[in-house]
Amino acid sequence: ETGVTQTPRHLVMGMTNKKSLKCEQHLGHNAMYWYKQSAKKPLELMFVYSLEERVENNSVPSRFSPECPNSSHLFLHLHTLQPEDSALYLCASSHLRDGTSPLHFGNGTRLTVT
Amino acid sequence: AQSVAQPEDQVNVAEGNPLTVKCTYSVSGNPYLFWYVQYPNRGLQFLLKYITGDNLVKGSYGFEAEFNKSQTSFHLKKPSALVSDSALYFCACSGTYKYIFGTGTRLKVLA
Numbered sequence: 001e002t003g004v005t006q007t008p009r010h011l012v013m014g015m016t017n018k019k020s021l022k023c024e025q026h027l028g029h030n031a032m033y034w035y036k037q038s039a040k041k042p043l044e045l046m047f048v049y050s051l052e053e054r055v056e057n058n059s060v061p062s063r064f065s066p067e068c069p070n071s072s073h074l075f076l077h078l079h080t081l082q083p084e085d086s087a088l089y090l091c092a093s094s095h096l097r098d099g100t101s102p103l104h105f106g107n108g109t110r111l112t113v114t
Numbered sequence: 115a116q117s118v119a120q121p122e123d124q125v126n127v128a129e130g131n132p133l134t135v136k137c138t139y140s141v142s143g144n145p146y147l148f149w150y151v152q153y154p155n156r157g158l159q160f161l162l163k164y165i166t167g168d169n170l171v172k173g174s175y176g177f178e179a180e181f182n183k184s185q186t187s188f189h190l191k192k193p194s195a196l197v198s199d200s201a202l203y204f205c206a207c208s209g210t211y212k213y214i215f216g217t218g219t220r221l222k223v224l225a
Contacts, residue, residue, distance in 0.1 A: 006157075041217070043215040045212065045214075092158075099208035099209050099213070103148075103158070104160065105157030105159070106157050107157045108155075
């Protein structure tokens with residue numbers, strides 16, 4: 001049990017679809033993150049929310065739209081994706097905002113864009 | 115800009131032998147350094163961290179890491195490898211909000 005739950009675990013979508021990824025953390029953390037993990041590439045930081053305010057947006061295309069309605073939930077809304085967006089999307093949370101607290105990850109959503 | 119480098123894509127070691135997974139960092143100011151492990155179809159799992167203090171940091175599952183400021187390294191070690199240690203290992207450094215990860219090293223422990 002990781003304390004960070006991501007749904008769905010797997011998602012296949014066409015390029016014209018709209019879908020959302022959901023993340024929920026049960027750890028009382030105050031920061032949440034979206035990362036993209038592609039084969040043979042470093043983990044890419046996409047978005048960071050701290051106390052429900054977006055504090056980092058790492059030049060991510062607008063077809064990815066994050067939402068953080070409260071400190072426990074984080075969404076990633078997807079629309080008109082491209083095949084190169086196929087990857088493992090990881091949500092994480094942390095307790096402190098000064099970089100000394102480790103990240104706690106969910107098990108990810110494996111996204112395939114057809 | 116902060117960065118970490120993991121020079122080896124893969125490390126093979128025989129079960130029972132000591133293992134080392136290498137990481138070097140480039141950080142301005144005091145480095146906050148982490149090791150994570152990823153098993154198949156799972157997210158990353160925190161192993162250990164260096165914030166300040168002792169250069170030898172002990173973590174989960176018998177792993178430890180040695181912080182070396184002069185060599186800007188933070189290598190992950192274990193005295194005796196297990197087949198179940200086979201996984202993908204990531205080194206990371208952090209600043210406010212930003213956790214920067216290395217490219218990962220695949221560890222294979224051979225029975």
